[in-house]
Amino acid sequence: MHLYVHIPFCHRICPYCAFFKHTPASTDMKLFIRALAREAEFRAAALSASRGGETSTLYFGGGTPSMLSDTHLGNLMESLDRLIPVDSLDEFSFEANPATFTEKKVRFWRSLGMNRVSLGVQSLDARILRLLGREHTPEQALRSVEMLHNAGMPHVNMDLMFAIPGQSLSVWENTLREAVRAGTDHISAYNLTYEEDTEFFRSLSRGEKIQDPDEDAAYFELAENILEAAGMRHYETSNYAREGARSPHNMAYWKGEDYVGIGPGAVSTIDGVRYSNTRNTETYIRTTLENGLPESEWEPVTAEDYRLERIALMLRTDEGLPLKYLLPEALPLLERYRSLELADVSAEQCLILKGRGRLLVDAIAAELC
Numbered sequence: 001m002h003l004y005v006h007i008p009f010c011h012r013i014c015p016y017c018a019f020f021k022h023t024p025a026s027t028d029m030k031l032f033i034r035a036l037a038r039e040a041e042f043r044a045a046a047l048s049a050s051r052g053g054e055t056s057t058l059y060f061g062g063g064t065p066s067m068l069s070d071t072h073l074g075n076l077m078e079s080l081d082r083l084i085p086v087d088s089l090d091e092f093s094f095e096a097n098p099a100t101f102t103e104k105k106v107r108f109w110r111s112l113g114m115n116r117v118s119l120g121v122q123s124l125d126a127r128i129l130r131l132l133g134r135e136h137t138p139e140q141a142l143r144s145v146e147m148l149h150n151a152g153m154p155h156v157n158m159d160l161m162f163a164i165p166g167q168s169l170s171v172w173e174n175t176l177r178e179a180v181r182a183g184t185d186h187i188s189a190y191n192l193t194y195e196e197d198t199e200f201f202r203s204l205s206r207g208e209k210i211q212d213p214d215e216d217a218a219y220f221e222l223a224e225n226i227l228e229a230a231g232m233r234h235y236e237t238s239n240y241a242r243e244g245a246r247s248p249h250n251m252a253y254w255k256g257e258d259y260v261g262i263g264p265g266a267v268s269t270i271d272g273v274r275y276s277n278t279r280n281t282e283t284y285i286r287t288t289l290e291n292g293l294p295e296s297e298w299e300p301v302t303a304e305d306y307r308l309e310r311i312a313l314m315l316r317t318d319e320g321l322p323l324k325y326l327l328p329e330a331l332p333l334l335e336r337y338r339s340l341e342l343a344d345v346s347a348e349q350c351l352i353l354k355g356r357g358r359l360l361v362d363a364i365a366a367e368l369c
């Protein structure tokens with residue numbers, strides 16, 4: 001089974017971010033934690049009955065989970081401990097922002113069973129960090145990695161971003177090389193996307209920023225060259241890992257296993273139904289504490305929806321897309337991809353993209369649907 005916990009709070013809102021998040025303002029944290037525990041309890045039956053595959057994972061995302069005080073996190077984990085096997089999880093991940101925690105705090109996280117921290121670093125260049133509206137400096141980001149390693153955190157991910165206006169290939173190269181030197185065992189390298197309702201999207205619409213797909217491809221290829229040469233495996237379009245450091249939680253999403261999401265804005269998929277919790281934290285707290293479940297919407301995930309999602313997500317992985325998800329009329333395309341050296345079919349009957357094919361993943365997925 002897989003459990004996702006959404007902590008929607010951030011000290012400051014980054015101008016490119018489209019996640020559901022806000023400043024804590026006057027949120028009553030004690031009530032918020034109580035509501036999360038209540039929702040988890042209510043969904044416990046689904047949690048234990050859901051088709052979760054062979055792994056069990058717990059993932060705190062946001063927002064900024066590292067803003068939670070030890071007391072609040074400790075109380076929540078006491079409740080979750082009764083519902084999921086915290087001692088034997090394959091992954092217990094926590095998203096954190098650099099410079100928002102101490103080594104002592106990391107030791108507390110370890111005592112809870114946490115085995116992976118994902119750091120929102122984005123860049124190791126001071127000018128780019130300012131442009132992104134980030135609060136930390138490159139030095140603080142590197143110091144945070146060091147602290148996590150010193151406190152014995154087994155797995156550390158760094159989120160990095162490319163194709164940022166004003167970034168050059170040489171700035172991106174320096175960030176990648178510094179990240180490799182820092183020694184994290186996982187790196188997520190994302191192309192900046194301009195999501196609606198963000199400051200960046202508005203300035204793109206006003207013509208103050210421009211997008212160039214050819215340039216994006218150069219950033220993508222540079223990341224692949226540097227990170228693979230450093231011994232990391234490019235196991236998903238945006239993800240690189242050392243041996244044993246892949247994220248089972250994310251792999252469960254890509255493979256289409258059921259998962260439960262708790263918290264405002266969280267999504268669950270259980271037995272062919274997708275539930276989306278209210279994106280209003282006050283409403284979330286009130287309705288969950290009154291009724292046991294938050295206000296949420298639901299929609300069926302049909303067999304066709306499921307098939308299309310697998311094409312979009314599994315094609316991005318190095319395990320590839322099982323051919324069983326393709327309709328007969330799409331099969332002739334495989335020969336074309338093979339002859340253009342964009343993809344191979346594995347012995348396990350999966351379509352695996354390679355070379356330029358990895359860059360064209362979205363176009364190929366659209367063609368195969």
Ligand code: SF4
Nearest residue numbers: 010013014017062063
């Ligand atoms: S990018 Fe991260 S820190 Fe910035 S607003 Fe979004 S969730 Fe918060």
